[in-house]
Amino acid sequence: MTTSAQLEVPAPEAPAPADPPPARRRQRAVDAVPWWLRLVVAAVALFFVLPTLFVIPMSFSSATTFSFPPEGFSLQLYRNFFTDPVWLDSLRNSFLVAVVAATLATLVGTAAAVGLHNLTGRLARLARTVLMISIVTPGIVIAVVVYISFLKWHLVGSFTGYVLAHAAIGMPFVLVSVTSALSSFDSKLLRASASLGAPPLRTFRYVTLPLISRGVITGAVFAFVTSFDEVVIALFLRSPKFQTLPVQMFNSVTFEVDPTIAASSSLVVTAVTVLCLVPLLLGSRRKNRQES
Numbered sequence: 416m417t418t419s420a421q422l423e424v425p426a427p428e429a430p431a432p433a434d435p436p437p438a439r440r441r442q443r444a445v446d447a448v449p450w451w452l453r454l455v456v457a458a459v460a461l462f463f464v465l466p467t468l469f470v471i472p473m474s475f476s477s478a479t480t481f482s483f484p485p486e487g488f489s490l491q492l493y494r495n496f497f498t499d500p501v502w503l504d505s506l507r508n509s510f511l512v513a514v515v516a517a518t519l520a521t522l523v524g525t526a527a528a529v530g531l532h533n534l535t536g537r538l539a540r541l542a543r544t545v546l547m548i549s550i551v552t553p554g555i556v557i558a559v560v561v562y563i564s565f566l567k568w569h570l571v572g573s574f575t576g577y578v579l580a581h582a583a584i585g586m587p588f589v590l591v592s593v594t595s596a597l598s599s600f601d602s603k604l605l606r607a608s609a610s611l612g613a614p615p616l617r618t619f620r621y622v623t624l625p626l627i628s629r630g631v632i633t634g635a636v637f638a639f640v641t642s643f644d645e646v647v648i649a650l651f652l653r654s655p656k657f658q659t660l661p662v663q664m665f666n667s668v669t670f671e672v673d674p675t676i677a678a679s680s681s682l683v684v685t686a687v688t689v690l691c692l693v694p695l696l697l698g699s700r701r702k703n704r705q706e707s
Contacts, residue, residue, distance in 0.1 A: 467684055474677040481674055492678035502679065505663035509643055512574065512659060516581035517639035523582070524589025524638070525631055529623065532597045543590075550587045554647040557584065562651040572654025580648050585638030592637065596630025636690050644687065 469483055474492050476485030496502050527546055531539055549557060561580045570576030608618040646661035653662050667673040
């Protein structure tokens with residue numbers, strides 16, 4: 416009978432000490448904004464904001480002429496603005512023209528953007544170029560053309576003339592904004608709506624318009640601001656009976672030294688800033704609701 420030899424199991428070797436982890440390098444973000452670009456952006460922003468930093472303090476000055484730094488503190492300039500019928504009439508005219516012109520520009524621009532959305536080819540590109548040409552055309556050129564044309568149609572100095580001219584220069588902004596909103600629009604939703612028996616107008620109202628509403632609102636705001644601040648065309652179309660606020664501000668500087676323009680400028684800057692912030696606030700609120 417043979418006996419089995421006992422096998423000796425070798426003792427496990429002690430593990431070698433682990434190498435120390437390499438020093439972790441600080442990774443820089445690929446899309447990091449360099450410091451010089453931030454400096455350029457800050458300088459450009461300061462350049463645009465700097466006039467406001469002078470005008471708003473001057474509107475609270477107690478002096479009877481332009482002076483900076485302001486002399487004392489007074490609301491006299493604002494009191495002059497809201498009690499002078501010339502300034503109030505100009506403000507009312509600008510507001511009415513801007514509202515009607517922005518409404519007309521929004522309707523036409525939205526319809527053009529939706530109509531050109533699915534079109535391709537040279538004809539579509541030509542149509543977009545023609546509709547956008549007023550953005551790159553100098554204002555004085557548009558003003559001369561509008562003045563010559565409106566003279567034949569007896570629209571110079573009329574409310575209708577102001578509305579048509581301002582709607583024409585505000586419509587491209589609506590076209591750009593709505594076209595950008597349509598870039599993320601799924602056309603399959605239109606086919607689904609049509610397969611359920613919805614007519615085109617109902618489909619646009621309940622499917623397309625809610626999805627592009629942010630672009631429509633943004634375009635309407637820009638069209639309103641463009642009309643409210645426009646001065647070159649308004650100078651050509653003005654009349655003794657009808658003139659807008661920018662024209663009155665221009666007259667207060669060129670024909671008379673009226674410091675009330677500081678108060679009117681401050682009001683315009685504040686109103687335009689608030690209107691431009693509305694689309695941003697609506698967009699951020701909608702984004703927060705979707706995330707929650």
